[in-house]
Amino acid sequence: MSSLQPDVDAALVERVKQGDVKAFEMLVVKYQRRIERLIGRMVRDSDLVFDIAQETFIRAYRALPQFRGESAFYTWLYRIAVNTAKKALVDLKRDPVITEAAMATGDDDDETSRPQMEQIDMATPEALLASKEIASTVNAAIEALSEDLRQAITLREIEGLSYEEIADVMNCPIGTVRSRIFRAREAIALRLKPLLDTQNGERW
Amino acid sequence: MMLEPSNDHERMLQGLSALSDGEADGRELRLSVDAWRQDPELRASWHCYALIGDVLRSDDLASAPKQDASFLTALRSKLAQEPVVLAPAALVVQPAKPAVVAAAGGSGRVAAIGRARRGWTTTAAVAASFMVVAGVSLVWRAGPSSEAPVAAELAQADESASTPASLTESGNAMERSQDLDRYLAAHRQFAQGPSLAAPGGVRQVALTPEGR
Numbered sequence: 001m002s003s004l005q006p007d008v009d010a011a012l013v014e015r016v017k018q019g020d021v022k023a024f025e026m027l028v029v030k031y032q033r034r035i036e037r038l039i040g041r042m043v044r045d046s047d048l049v050f051d052i053a054q055e056t057f058i059r060a061y062r063a064l065p066q067f068r069g070e071s072a073f074y075t076w077l078y079r080i081a082v083n084t085a086k087k088a089l090v091d092l093k094r095d096p097v098i099t100e101a102a103m104a105t106g107d108d109d110d111e112t113s114r115p116q117m118e119q120i121d122m123a124t125p126e127a128l129l130a131s132k133e134i135a136s137t138v139n140a141a142i143e144a145l146s147e148d149l150r151q152a153i154t155l156r157e158i159e160g161l162s163y164e165e166i167a168d169v170m171n172c173p174i175g176t177v178r179s180r181i182f183r184a185r186e187a188i189a190l191r192l193k194p195l196l197d198t199q200n201g202e203r204w
Numbered sequence: 205m206m207l208e209p210s211n212d213h214e215r216m217l218q219g220l221s222a223l224s225d226g227e228a229d230g231r232e233l234r235l236s237v238d239a240w241r242q243d244p245e246l247r248a249s250w251h252c253y254a255l256i257g258d259v260l261r262s263d264d265l266a267s268a269p270k271q272d273a274s275f276l277t278a279l280r281s282k283l284a285q286e287p288v289v290l291a292p293a294a295l296v297v298q299p300a301k302p303a304v305v306a307a308a309g310g311s312g313r314v315a316a317i318g319r320a321r322r323g324w325t326t327t328a329a330v331a332a333s334f335m336v337v338a339g340v341s342l343v344w345r346a347g348p349s350s351e352a353p354v355a356a357e358l359a360q361a362d363e364s365a366s367t368p369a370s371l372t373e374s375g376n377a378m379e380r381s382q383d384l385d386r387y388l389a390a391h392r393q394f395a396q397g398p399s400l401a402a403p404g405g406v407r408q409v410a411l412t413p414e415g416r
Contacts, residue, residue, distance in 0.1 A: 006226065007226065008224075008225055008226025008227075009226060010226065011223070011226065011228065011230075011233050012223070012233070012237075014292070014293065015233065015234075015237060016289060017289060017290070017291045017292050017293070018290070018292045019288050019289070019290045019292075020237065021283055021288060021289075022237065022240065022241045023237050024283070024289075025276060025279075025280065025283070026237065026240060026250060028275075028276060028279055029247075029250060029251050029254055029272070029276060030224065030250075030254045031254075032272060032275050032276070033254075033255070033258050033265045033267050033272065034258060034265060036267070036275075037262075037264065037265055050275070050278075053275070054275070054278060054279055054282065057279055058279070058282055058283070058286065061283065061286060061289060062286065062289070064289050064291065065289060065291035127267075127271065131264075131266040131267055132263075132266070134255070134259065134266040134267075135259050135263040135264075135266040138255075138256055138259040138260065138266070139259075139263075142260070153260070154260070156225060157256070157257045157260045157261065158260055158261060162225075162226075162227070163225065163227050178218070178221075178222055178227065179218075181221060181225065182217070182218050182221040182222075185221055185252075185253050185256055186217070188256050189249065189252045189253070189256065192252060192255070192256070193248070193252060196248070196251075196252065204244050204247035204248050204251060204273060204276070
């Protein structure tokens, strides 16, 4: 995503700053998986990953008044996660070899996964299987979309283009871009929700 | 091709979709966030949209939803114990809870009660600013237009009280804020009384000035 683009989360962050805790929860739901994956590259124990991720979001919430939007919210959150994980590792006096290995290759800007650190403890084979099923369902749903919908959501989610940029690329109005992305999401969600065991979303 | 949402629920879903991309306008943002708070189905959809984006970018982010939901449940109970973050770009005041920061030591008790400053970004933290000097209060009042704040009342100034940094904020002239004026008017009573540093009447809130 271009660093010149405004932060997609700026409006939600401002809402949090106006006292809306639920807006912060929306950000948590949005980034929890990525943050856990990041921490999971530094720490192998899944319980510890959970705890560090929880602490990351609490620290972010407390520090939000000092967040001035000089970087994107997620970039700022990412740094908090890395610092929180490092601190936890130091506190717990974890295996220095693993710690050093994590830190030596711990390029803060590098989000690509490294196979040797990918041993995230998913706790149960069932959870791992459910994750694989979710991934294959999403991919199949994407393939089943019409060309327009697939292109729109791909440009947004994978290429990180703004609606305006996508409108340029696809030579259509911004309203159409917005509609296509929405309908792509809904089409995928239709296939995905049966797997998510949400029971009418009560869990949320 | 359906361009218009057929009902409120779909309109809210569209709003959430746009919001996740940072493309919702102000009104849509407010409505979507309020609706998210009320409707578990919208919350589930928001989670679903985020999950779809994550999986498109990387298969290994396809976590089971029970893990995601339990993460949020656990975090909610921690968030409930936190003081509510309040650091808006425009000052939103609640007269019942002024911000108090008691300065340490020194003769001539100086208690800087927060700080009011309008930053240049929408994410700047703003708080109200007062000065209490040796048991006498000095109340800030915003000057007209973009003038720097003018010290309104000063009685019995303590010689040892030097001008604190909050009074000479270089660069950032305070713009007139009607909210601030109302707040100051509501607290004019403190201009006569003893310092606000007395316990019981005030409480520290999570407001911090810009900068580290």
